[in-house]
Amino acid sequence: MVPPQQKTKSPVMEYAIGFVLGSVAGSTLGAMEVPVNQIMTGIISGTHLKPVVSGIKSVGALGLGSLLGTTALITSMTAVATGVVGAASVALFLLRVRKSEGWASAGLAAGIATTSSGAALGAVTEKLSMSYGMVSLLWALGIFTALKLLIYIFVKFTCTEWEFCGIFTELNKKDQEKLFAMEVDLRQRVAMEMEQRIIACKMEELKEEDLEAWKAQQREREEMKRQQRKGVELEMRQRTSRQRLLKAVDKYMEFLALSGIPMTVTAFVTTGFGIFGFGDYRFVFVILLVLVLSMSFWLMRSRRLSFWMFTGCMAMFATFAIAVLTVHAGQEVAGMSVKMRRAGLNISKENVSIRMTHTSSVQAISAGFFVSEVCQVGLGATVGGAMAREAGGKVVVWASGIAVVVLTIVEALALMLGVGGTAGALCGAAGAAGVSMGGAAALAVKSSSWGGTIATTAGMIFGLLVFGKWDIVKIGLQVCVAYIFAMTNLY
The missing domain is CATH 1.10.287 (Helix Hairpins)
Structure with missing residues (x-):
């Protein structure tokens, strides 16, 4: 049913507003491209690539891709979940003190929590990989997964909804x-x-x-x-707001604790084969594929399909794709070397091996950044879509403003954060841009006509083209992910 205020709007005004909101969301996400590409280039061309190259020799290309993909996605998921829980906590506190939700303050708290969490995890990842090698990330993932699970169990059985309601x-x-x-x-x-x-x-x-x-x-x-x-x-309004916020805290705590388990299991199995010298064998690829399909089938067939199951399965397939792309990059170099030898060029096996290792390492890092950014957009769109259906277009504007503020702070503190911390913080800022994209997508679907939907979508693409790279495939994927996750409601 069309709201009364939309009935009074002319179609041209509705299209114009949709295009502007879409442009704001797309421009915010497009503005993230340049700093993300700069930090990725710095990692690929600097000394930070050395532990990645050494990691291929230790765990194989398939194991390295799986390990880097898992690390990138778990970092992104943790940052977004931390931001949502932080925002909900601030909103609950403001509801207690001022009897108002304070969405602006909660949104700012979400942006800061997401960015700081991503920066902290990125700095830890950089420290571990540079000091102890890529294999250390595997043990860090295991410890981190167990720690999150213990925290979730503790919170679940000690902080009940009745205690929260007792405050009010x-x-x-x-x-x-x-x-x-x-x-x-x-x-x-x-x-x-x-x-x-x-x-x-x-x-x-x-x-x-x-x-x-x-x-x-x-x-x-x-x-x-x-x-x-x-x-x-x-x-009654306060009770409804409390129930929604408490539900969000519960679901995102569950998501934080459980969504990384499928990826961590996959990384342990694949990297384990690489550590014991089986990383280059084809049967490892078959085992990885069977493992991913089995866990996905078991989770998706669950009677109670939860948000963490849905996102965990998608992230696990993304990790599998990164691992395959890492192997494929090395195989392309090997194929090119065979063609060059047939053409009469003499290339030593050592040079071919060095090129294969370097290309696979670069591909693993690039794919990890790409998937991490898309993951942030999707998870942010889930939050933005739900909020925009209630609060309207101001969600898009507020989320964009917060993303710009966070991006400015990250760029100002880049030297202090270091390469890893800056990379993690930028992924967190991409999550705020994803909230804006999700809000625009929800408004496009909620529009009273197809013209409004098309105008909003056109605005999103226009903003991405103006402020981002002219990568049609990536732009199309980001817009599709924003629409899919903005309309996802598995709570």
Whole structure:
């Protein structure tokens, strides 16, 4: 059903607003391309590539791709989940103190939490890989997964919804007591004045002043009833907001704890084969494929399909794709060397091996960045889509503003954060841009006509083309991911 305010809009105005909102969202995401490409180029061309090259020799190309893909995606998922939980916590606190949601403050808290979490995880990843090699990331993933699971279990069984609701019950008790005291006082005064009127009627001395006093009391009773109705409505709105926020905290805590398990299992199996010297054997690829398909089938066939299952399966397939692309990059170099030898060029096996290792390493890093950015866009779009369906176009504007602020702060602190910290923080900023994209996508679907949907989509593509790279495949994928996740509601 079309809202009343949309019925009064002309089609041209609706198309224009949709195009502008889409352009704002697309421009914000496109602005992330340049700094992300710069930090990726710095990693590929600098000393940070050395541990990646050494990692291929230790675990094989398939194991390295799986390990880097898992690390990148778990970092992205953790950053987004931290941001959402932080925003919900701030909103709950503001709801307790000011009796208002404070979405702007909550959004800013989400941007800061997402970026700082991504920066911290990126800095830890850089430190481990540079100091102890790529295999250390495998043990770090295992420890991190177990730690998240323990935290989730602790929170699940200690912080219940009743405890959260108890905070607001105590908060509303003062208002209820105040209204009750006012009502008792009014009843006492009415009773006393009624007695006086009865006496006056018996003595036939009812005056005009008594009639005016009665009318004033009637107005006071009506005002009190109005305040009581307003209080009940406010309490119902607060209760609805509390329930939504608590549900979001619960679901994203579950997502934070469980979504990385399928990828971590895949990385352990594949990297384990590489550590024991079987990384280059074809049967490892078959085992990896069977493992991914089996876990995906088991999760997707669950009676209670949760958000973490859906995203975990998609992330696991993305990890598998990164591993395959890493192997394929090396095989392309080998194929080119065979053609060059047939053409009469003498290329040593050592040079071919060095080129294969280098190309596979570059491909693993590039694919990891790409998938991490798309993951951030998708998860951010899930949040933005749900918010835009309730709050409208201001979600797009606020999310874009927060993303720009976060991006500016990250670029200013790039030297202090280091390469790994900056990379993780930029992925977090991409999550804020994904919120804007998801909000625009939700508004496009919610539009009263196809023209509005097309105008919003055109605005998103226009913004991406103007501020980002002219990569049609990537732009199309980002827009599709924004639409799919913005309409996803597996809560």
